[in-house]
Amino acid sequence: MKHIVLVGFMGSGKSTVAFRLSYKLKRCYMDTDKLIESSVGMKIAKMFEEKGEAYFREKETECLKNLSKEKGLRIISLGGGTPIKVENRKLIKNLGTVIYLKASPEAIYKRLKHDKSRPLLRTENPLQTIKDMIAARNSVYEEVADYIVNVDYKESKEVVDKVMAIVQKLEKEKK
Numbered sequence: 001m002k003h004i005v006l007v008g009f010m011g012s013g014k015s016t017v018a019f020r021l022s023y024k025l026k027r028c029y030m031d032t033d034k035l036i037e038s039s040v041g042m043k044i045a046k047m048f049e050e051k052g053e054a055y056f057r058e059k060e061t062e063c064l065k066n067l068s069k070e071k072g073l074r075i076i077s078l079g080g081g082t083p084i085k086v087e088n089r090k091l092i093k094n095l096g097t098v099i100y101l102k103a104s105p106e107a108i109y110k111r112l113k114h115d116k117s118r119p120l121l122r123t124e125n126p127l128q129t130i131k132d133m134i135a136a137r138n139s140v141y142e143e144v145a146d147y148i149v150n151v152d153y154k155e156s157k158e159v160v161d162k163v164m165a166i167v168q169k170l171e172k173e174k175k
């Protein structure tokens with residue numbers, strides 16, 4: 001078994017689920033957004049403002065390359081846009097088992113409507129932005145994923161249970 005990697009749109013619950021999984025599986029949890037923030041020494045929103053999105057995207061690829069050298073088994077939560085670059089998709093797949101936390105635009109909007117930390121959603125009509133972005137990205141998430149877990153209207157505990165069932169199945173197959 002390799003790392004468990006969570007992908008999905010902003011607000012799909014990747015960080016919360018990864019955190020809970022790390023506790024259940026007794027594995028360290030790593031979040032690419034947080035790793036990038038600490039390596040650059042700046043919050044993502046500020047990074048987009050001061051250095052631009054392209055800079056952040058370069059850091060994402062760099063971060064994936066560093067993660068591929070990680071020795072222990074980890075739970076890794078990726079930023080919502082990480083799988084967009086083709087180069088990144090290959091790196092992501094090589095990290096381990098990829099699980100897509102799939103959410104509808106409406107559910108995402110409900111979760112993020114008061115959130116100020118996502119620069120890409122600071123638009124006049126965030127719901128429409130979310131709809132457009134999910135329409136453009138869904139096939140990319142599906143392409144990179146080994147498993148898809150629907151998270152709409154589920155508590156994070158329920159999502160964690162579903163991911164745990166996948167992990168247990170993989171562990172059993174390995175034996």
Ligand code: S3P
Pocket residue numbers: 008009010011014033044078079080081082117118119120
């Ligand atoms: C982004 C998602 C964010 C963060 C950045 C860009 C995206 O991560 O990486 O704001 O392009 O979808 P979360 O998915 O953790 O919010």
